[in-house]
Amino acid sequence: MDQEPRTVLETERLILRPWQNADRAPFAAIVGDPHVMRFYTGTRDRAAADAWIDKMIAGLDAGTSAFLAAERKADGELIGLIGTARIDMDLRGNPPEEIGWVLGNRYWGQGYAPEGARAHILSAWQRDLPELVAFTAAINQPSQRVMEKIGMTRDTEGDFLHPRIAENHPLRPHVLYRIANPARS
Numbered sequence: 001m002d003q004e005p006r007t008v009l010e011t012e013r014l015i016l017r018p019w020q021n022a023d024r025a026p027f028a029a030i031v032g033d034p035h036v037m038r039f040y041t042g043t044r045d046r047a048a049a050d051a052w053i054d055k056m057i058a059g060l061d062a063g064t065s066a067f068l069a070a071e072r073k074a075d076g077e078l079i080g081l082i083g084t085a086r087i088d089m090d091l092r093g094n095p096p097e098e099i100g101w102v103l104g105n106r107y108w109g110q111g112y113a114p115e116g117a118r119a120h121i122l123s124a125w126q127r128d129l130p131e132l133v134a135f136t137a138a139i140n141q142p143s144q145r146v147m148e149k150i151g152m153t154r155d156t157e158g159d160f161l162h163p164r165i166a167e168n169h170p171l172r173p174h175v176l177y178r179i180a181n182p183a184r185s
Contacts, residue, residue, distance in 0.1 A: 009068070009119040016068040016082055016116055018060055019053050023069050026078040027053060030104040039140040041165060059085060066123070070103065070116050079107040082116035084124060084132065091176060092158035095133040097124065101146070108142070114149045121150065121179065131180045135160075138173040152177035 009016040028049035030036055037043045044052060059065025067083035080103035087098050099120055101113045124132050134152055136143040138159070147154075158176035165172040 009116075009123060010073075011115045011119050013073055014079075014082075014112060014116050014119075015071045015073055016119060017071060019057050019069050023078050024050055024053060026104075027069075027081075030078075030080055031102065033105060036102065036105050039137045039143070039171060041169070041171060056081070056083075066120065067100070070101075070112065072107075072112075079103050079112055082113065082120060084120050087133070089163060091133065091135070091160065092155065093178075095131055095178070096129055097132055099124075099132045099134050101143075113146045117146065117150045125181050125183060128184070129181060130184050131178055133158075133179075134177045135174045137162075137171040138175050139170065144175065144177070147177040150179070152179045 008018070024046075028044070028046045031044040031049050031052065032046075034043055056065060056067045059067065065083065065085035067081050067085055070079050070082045071077065072079050080101065082101040082103075084097045084099050087095060099117055101117060103113055121132060132152075133155075134143075134147050136147075144154075155176045155178050158178070160174050160176065161167075161172050162174045
């Protein structure tokens with residue numbers, strides 16, 4: 001896969017890049033960890049992790065997603081994913097893209113998620129997007145803290161019940177955060 005300029009981002013400590021076959025085993029370990037995936041409906045086995053990577057690669061190829069592999073510059077280690085993607089469900093205001101991240105738990109609390117997310121926000125503004133949103137389970141306080149650290153604001157009127165999560169499931173209630181492109185305000 002060609003590495004287009006918009007699909008490779010660099011920060012002080014991270015390289016955000018397209019997925020490689022070498023990422024498959026470490027990504028499977030990350031998304032196979034019950035603690036990492038506690039705010040998802042379940043962990044992913046190797047086949048499901050590979051399918052997730054394949055979906056992200058297809059999104060990069062189609063231009064609908066920029067969920068990129070997050071690699072630590074210091075040692076080349078895959079720490080997870082950080083990126084943006086077009087939204088494929090109805091949300092208040094019909095925002096164009098979401099931003100999100102999944103990192104292995106040994107990389108938490110070190111500022112990697114906000115650092116990588118800020119790079120994606122700048123990329124979105126360079127593409128002239130009017131805004132980005134992020135959403136997560138209402139009980140996912142760690143991700144909400146990251147959203148606030150990167151300048152996002154909660155849109156309580158946009159909170160919703162996730163349509164792909166079963167009724168009465170504790171992860172179904174979701175919160176919605178927004179950040180507007182300052183050049184378009």
